[in-house]
Amino acid sequence: MAFLFVALGGALGSMLRYFLSLVIPKAAGFPWPTFVANVCGCLFIGLFSGLFFKCGSLSPNLKLFLVTGFCGGFTTFSTFANENLALLQSGKIGLFAVYAIASFAVGVAACAGGFYLMKN
DSSP: OHHHHHHHHHHHHHHHHHHHHHHSOOBTTBOHHHHHHHHHHHHHHHHHHHHHHHOTTSOHHHHIIIIIIIIHHHOHHHHHHHHHHHHHHTTOHHHHHHHHHHHHHHHHHHHHHHHHHHHO
16 A cells, blocks of 8 residues: 555656646756756655654655655655755764765766767
């Protein structure tokens, strides 16, 4: 049953992300739709995480639907930001720095590597 909640939330998040790509123009080559989705996703996951922290009695299925499903389908950047915040809140500054920098650098390198492997 948990998979159903994740799938339904993910479908809604993915549809909202696609909707943003249709209604927000890319101006001057800047990927505004992705930027807006990432920032909004970070806001959403922060709101949802704070809500579940504050109201511990909320359904675990609702958390799966909103946090894992909806935010995960809308943008995985929100999960990345949430994990970094958790590292900061637990005082793991070094691990936060390694995770943040390595995720960015290795992610961009992997994207470039995949692109060039398929291009040639």
